Amino acid sequence: MCLIIATTFTVAWLPYQLNNIVLAYGNASHALVIHTAAKTLTFVNSCLNPIIYALMWRPFRASLIQVGPSLYTHCTEHSVSVRSVRIVAL
Numbered sequence: 001m002c003l004i005i006a007t008t009f010t011v012a013w014l015p016y017q018l019n020n021i022v023l024a025y026g027n028a029s030h031a032l033v034i035h036t037a038a039k040t041l042t043f044v045n046s047c048l049n050p051i052i053y054a055l056m057w058r059p060f061r062a063s064l065i066q067v068g069p070s071l072y073t074h075c076t077e078h079s080v081s082v083r084s085v086r087i088v089a090l
Contacts, residue, residue, distance in 0.1 A: 001056040008052065012045030 016038035023031055053060045 001052070004052055004056065005049065008045060008048055012041045012048075016042050 015034075019031070019034050019038045022028075023035075054064060055061075
């Protein structure tokens with residue numbers, strides 16, 4: 001599992017770090033497109049970590065299943081309906 005996490009981290013963050021090096025020492029003509037794509041990969045890494053843990057590590061999966069219903073109940077009890085909120089203009 002550690003190898004998968006480390007590989008995912010490297011694949012996601014390496015383009016971003018390489019782009020930063022190119023921006024610091026090289027040509028910045030294509031920087032925005034590459035920067036946006038590389039930054040998106042870093043966000044994808046953050047999204048993939050919980051999925052990898054849930055698929056690969058049994059204690060994490062068991063804890064998530066145990067805590068999941070209580071989180072759902074807590075969120076639905078304390079949610080605010082948009083219709084019940086009154087907006088007052090100043």
